[in-house]
Amino acid sequence: xxxxxxxxxxxxxxxxxxxxxxxxxxNVQNFQARPDDILVATFPKAGTTWVSYILDLxxxxxxxxxxxxxVPLYHRVPFLEISIPAEFGAYxxxxxxxxxxTTPRLIKTHLPVQFIPKSFWEQNCxxxxxxxxxxxxxxxxxxxxxxNRVQPExxxxxxxxxxxxxxxCAFGLWHDHVxxxxxxxxxxxxxxxxxxxxxxxxxxxxxxxLCSFLGFSPTPEDREKVITGVSFDSMKKNNMTNxxxxxxxxxKVSPFMRKGKVGDxxxxxxxxxxxxxxxxxxxxxxxxxxxFRCEL
Ligand code: A3P
Numbered sequence: 001x002x003x004x005x006x007x008x009x010x011x012x013x014x015x016x017x018x019x020x021x022x023x024x025x026x027n028v029q030n031f032q033a034r035p036d037d038i039l040v041a042t043f044p045k046a047g048t049t050w051v052s053y054i055l056d057l058x059x060x061x062x063x064x065x066x067x068x069x070x071v072p073l074y075h076r077v078p079f080l081e082i083s084i085p086a087e088f089g090a091y092x093x094x095x096x097x098x099x100x101x102t103t104p105r106l107i108k109t110h111l112p113v114q115f116i117p118k119s120f121w122e123q124n125c126x127x128x129x130x131x132x133x134x135x136x137x138x139x140x141x142x143x144x145x146x147x148n149r150v151q152p153e154x155x156x157x158x159x160x161x162x163x164x165x166x167x168x169c170a171f172g173l174w175h176d177h178v179x180x181x182x183x184x185x186x187x188x189x190x191x192x193x194x195x196x197x198x199x200x201x202x203x204x205x206x207x208x209x210l211c212s213f214l215g216f217s218p219t220p221e222d223r224e225k226v227i228t229g230v231s232f233d234s235m236k237k238n239n240m241t242n243x244x245x246x247x248x249x250x251x252k253v254s255p256f257m258r259k260g261k262v263g264d265x266x267x268x269x270x271x272x273x274x275x276x277x278x279x280x281x282x283x284x285x286x287x288x289x290x291x292f293r294c295e296l
Pocket of ligand 1: 042043044045046047048049050136139140141143230231232233235256257258259260261264
């Protein structure tokens with residue numbers, strides 16, 4: 001993986017993608033979901049790892065200490081569409097999901113709603129979508145692309161911001177991603193929509209809402225254990241959640257558990273960039289009822 005070539009973006013059915021997320025396309029589309037599978041869907045950097053770990057602790061936190069101590073979260077909650085070529089380790093997320101020993105299976109995806117394999121809908125699976133305000137999301141994505149060989153070279157911050165607004169980041173235009181999933185909520189009742197900012201504001205409250213969606217009632221002690229275990233500081237220290245064991249990531253360039261804040265965009269956007277971003281945002285979101293908080 002250390003020599004994995006940085007991929008380039010191309011248009012894939014109207015969405016910018018890289019080969020690492022499309023090489024295994026037919027297999028991914030034919031994925032056979034089970035009714036109790038739980039899909040965690042996000043635009044990259046919206047809080048995928050955080051919610052994945054909450055789910056993992058809720059379901060399996062008490063069942064197997066060894067698993068908690070030795071299996072990295074990215075193996076417990078595989079990334080469905082990823083596929084790394086044979087010469088760099090031959091890794092396919094779909095195969096990992098199919099080898100999961102646990103029930104329910106927790107599965108991660110960044111696919112826009114129109115690309116979700118149809119068996120998830122047929123099986124009426126529970127889906128948790130996490131969204132994060134666009135400004136913090138793009139900042140987090142920029143730093144992630146700097147440190148991650150699976151992602152295209154980000155270039156400078158100002159060039160990256162421009163590309164983000166043109167939908168030229170892996171998984172396409174943020175606005176289309178969040179709006180597509182938000183609209184799906186109207187017709188698909190097993191979709192729970194969460195906001196990163198709400199989780200920062202009150203993690204316990206958001207865990208309670210998630211549990212009610214899952215039909216899950218943790219004991220007060222277990223609930224507290226989950227809240228403590230998923231704090232930013234705990235997850236940053238925990239080698240099973242901080243991606244320190246993952247290949248292809250250079251945490252010296254930028255740590256995976258970077259800041260975990262709402263409002264870090266203010267340290268990156270110039271006044272002019274902010275005005276341009278807001279103007280573009282107004283246009284793209286004018287028909288949407290989605291509301292985000294860019295500060296708390
Ligand atoms: P920052 O880069 O802003 O710090 P994903 O898991 O979707 O890749 O998202 C990663 C982002 O979520 C990073 O944001 C990371 O720090 C943040 N994050 C992960 N765990 C978190 C937690 N427990 N609390 C707050 N933020 C968290």
